[in-house]
Amino acid sequence: MITCSAPGKVYLFGEHAVVYGESAICCAVELRTKVSVEKSDENEIIIESILGRTGLDHDTHPYVSYVIEKMRRFADIKGVRIIIESELPVGSGLGSSAAVTVASIQALNHLYECGLSLEGIAKTAHEIEKMVQGNASPTDTYVSTMGGVVMIPQRKKLDLINCPIVVGNTHKFSSTKELVGNVAKLRSDFPSVIEPILYNIGQMSILAEKLVSEGDYKTIGKLMNINQGLLDAIGVGSAELSSLVYAARGSGAISAKITGAGGGGCMVALAGENNAEDIARAIENAGGEAIITNNTKEGVRLE
Ligand code: MEV
Incomplete structure (x- = not known):
């Protein structure tokens, strides 16, 4: 096998x-x-x-x-x-x-x-x-x-991120296909509004490339929080996700935002050296399931 x-x-x-x-x-x-x-x-x-x-x-x-x-x-x-x-x-x-x-x-x-x-x-x-x-x-x-x-x-x-990552799962199933379709509809209904939002989201990655190599997580965090606001603006947020995002930020996370298609699913927070456990607890108290993890340089591998 x-x-x-x-x-x-x-x-x-x-x-x-x-x-x-x-x-x-x-x-x-x-x-x-x-x-x-x-x-x-x-x-x-x-x-x-x-x-x-x-x-x-x-x-x-x-x-x-x-x-x-x-x-x-x-x-x-x-x-x-x-x-x-x-x-x-x-x-x-x-x-x-x-x-x-x-x-x-x-x-x-x-x-x-x-x-x-x-x-x-x-x-x-x-x-x-x-x-x-x-x-x-x-x-x-x-x-x-x-x-x-x-x-x-x-x-x-890019370089690996040198801080713990805390994921918060809302346990609300979300369909990527449906959410991508909703954004496409919004973009075709209001191109002059939605296209600049998508462009601005892209600009954050361009700015962050240098910040990742400098290890400037504080600034990366500020941009991630702005990205969260723009994801809300294009309609992929939810009350459950916002509640986990604010719980994480309130307990000292460097940043917290949706990850993936949104609607339900997960949010992600960057933690400082010593506060991943506190952030995980805050996410759990807000009704989510928290997972503390780390980035990995290894992709697909033979076990
Ligand atoms: C889903 O994980 C991420 C989306 O950007 C869709 C995609 O990139 O295919 C929402």
């Missing part, structure tokens, strides 16, 4: 704006999805996860089903058993769909010796996200494949 894992991610800047070609900065985080694969004698596809045990099934396991179909371009896949285990909550803005897609491609790549490069994995994973979600940017799949702190669309690796 071969096992590969791929990390989730948080956005420091730029979700939604990146769909329109603006810059974003994303960090891979040390929360992983593991995919194990083995050939089976019967010519049967079996996919097992907390969502159930299915064959090729585009409703229950859309990402892995498309992975198998795509990987049949490179290998003669007949009978295979695929087991998915994840530390990433599904539909929460932490990139669980990218992580399962990337880890499955790499696991099958090893099992069938397809010879796909990391660039090839990121590209195939992005094609699959677009098939499932519609208008998906390459961000989540690229960061999950390569790891580290990455600026998109430049695909430029």
